[in-house]
Amino acid sequence: MTIDYSHYETLAITRRGVNDAVLDIQMRAANGKLPTAGHAGHRELTEIWRDVSADDSVRCAVLRGEGLGFSGGGDLALVQDMASDFEVRARVWKEARDLVYNVINCDKPIVSAMHGPAVGAGLVAGLLADISIAAKDARIVDGHTRLGVAAGDHAAIIWPLLCGMAKAKYYLMLCEPVSGEEAERIGLVSLAVDGAELLPRAYAVADRLAEGSQTAIRWTKYALNNWLRQAGPSFDTSLALEFMGFAGPDVREGVASLRDKRAPKFGG
Numbered sequence: 275m276t277i278d279y280s281h282y283e284t285l286a287i288t289r290r291g292v293n294d295a296v297l298d299i300q301m302r303a304a305n306g307k308l309p310t311a312g313h314a315g316h317r318e319l320t321e322i323w324r325d326v327s328a329d330d331s332v333r334c335a336v337l338r339g340e341g342l343g344f345s346g347g348g349d350l351a352l353v354q355d356m357a358s359d360f361e362v363r364a365r366v367w368k369e370a371r372d373l374v375y376n377v378i379n380c381d382k383p384i385v386s387a388m389h390g391p392a393v394g395a396g397l398v399a400g401l402l403a404d405i406s407i408a409a410k411d412a413r414i415v416d417g418h419t420r421l422g423v424a425a426g427d428h429a430a431i432i433w434p435l436l437c438g439m440a441k442a443k444y445y446l447m448l449c450e451p452v453s454g455e456e457a458e459r460i461g462l463v464s465l466a467v468d469g470a471e472l473l474p475r476a477y478a479v480a481d482r483l484a485e486g487s488q489t490a491i492r493w494t495k496y497a498l499n500n501w502l503r504q505a506g507p508s509f510d511t512s513l514a515l516e517f518m519g520f521a522g523p524d525v526r527e528g529v530a531s532l533r534d535k536r537a538p539k540f541g542g
Contacts, residue, residue: 277329284315285322286340290477295333295484297326300340301396308346309339311395316352319395320369323376326384333484336476337386337399344388345396347417353529356520367517370395374428374509377402378499381492383483387476388412388454389469398428401436402502404495405479406463408454409472414462418516420449421532422524422540426516431502431509437462 279287279297286300299322301309311319326335339345355362377384377399386403392414400406401414408414416433418425425446433442437460445452458466467475483491519525524540531538 275328276331277325279325282318282322284309284312284318287322291334291481291484293331295331296477296480297329297332297335299335299337301338301345303339303341303346307341308343308391309341309396310346310349312349312352313355316348316366316369316373316395319399320373320376323373323380323384323399326382327376327380332382333488334480335380335382335384336480337384337396337403338473338476339389339392339396341390343390344386344392344400344412345394346391347394347396350529350532353421353520353525356517357525357529360521363517363520367513370398370427370517371510371513373398374402374431375506378502381496383480383491383495385476385480385483387472388414388463389472391415393417395427401432401462402428405465405483407465407467407472407476407479408457408463409469410453410455410466411469412454412457412466414452414454414457415449416446417449419447420528420538422522422526422528422538423517423519424512424515426509426513428509430512431505433462435501435505436460 284302286302288298290296290298303309326332356366384403385405386400387407388400389409389412392400392412416425416429429446441460454466457463527538
């Protein structure tokens with residue numbers, strides 16, 4: 275089965291490589307600056323991995339961002355709707371859960387190419403990708419506690435495994451930014467390269483994966499990702515705690531401080 279991707283609005287999808295076997299997925303920057311995940315963007319970033327998995331013509335996918343960075347995090351309008359509307363919160367919780375498991379369970383290898391800021395839902399897919407490549411000056415940030423909610427998403431399932439518990443707690447609890455160069459040093463990403471080399475390297479890796487033994491590569495991914503499946507209960511707990519926070523007072527202060535471009539003043 276070959277998938278028609280024309281219905282995607284927030285993702286620019288093209289084919290490249292030998293036999294068009296590499297799917298190039300670019301998160302669009304609607305504001306001309308950074309890709310942000312609004313209602314549609316969050317849903318599409320969740321759904322795309324099911325289509326990649328079902329598409330027999332695809333052997334590898336590359337995920338990248340448009341504009342000044344890889345991803346700018348959740349649109350503040352979406353965050354505000356999640357904080358004020360239970361039905362929206364329940365729907366986005368399911369999408370956030372499915373995003374993580376869809377990337378893990380996608381049988382095709384995924385390569386991410388991260389430049390500039392990498393935050394939010396885009397970062398989820400970027401760090402869960404099988405081969406994650408960052409520009410040395412990329413700025414990786416898990417911004418949950420700055421917003422006033424627990425670091426759910428992908429944080430509990432992948433950060434401790436990649437960079438160890440001590441580093442994970444430091445960066446996740448403090449929302450401390452990690453450069454691409456430092457991310458490679460601590461094991462958070464597979465490779466860090468100069469900005470000009472980012473896409474060429476990502477495409478070269480994707481081409482090698484697309485030209486390799488598909489059963490060998492896909493079954494290797496499946497087996498290795500059992501480490502992540504074992505961490506499923508920790509992830510599910512973290513995600514539930516994150517979304518419980520969206521019903522609390524701190525997230526309102528977090529959103530207000532971001533809109534006002536000031537430090538938050540959490541009351542505890």
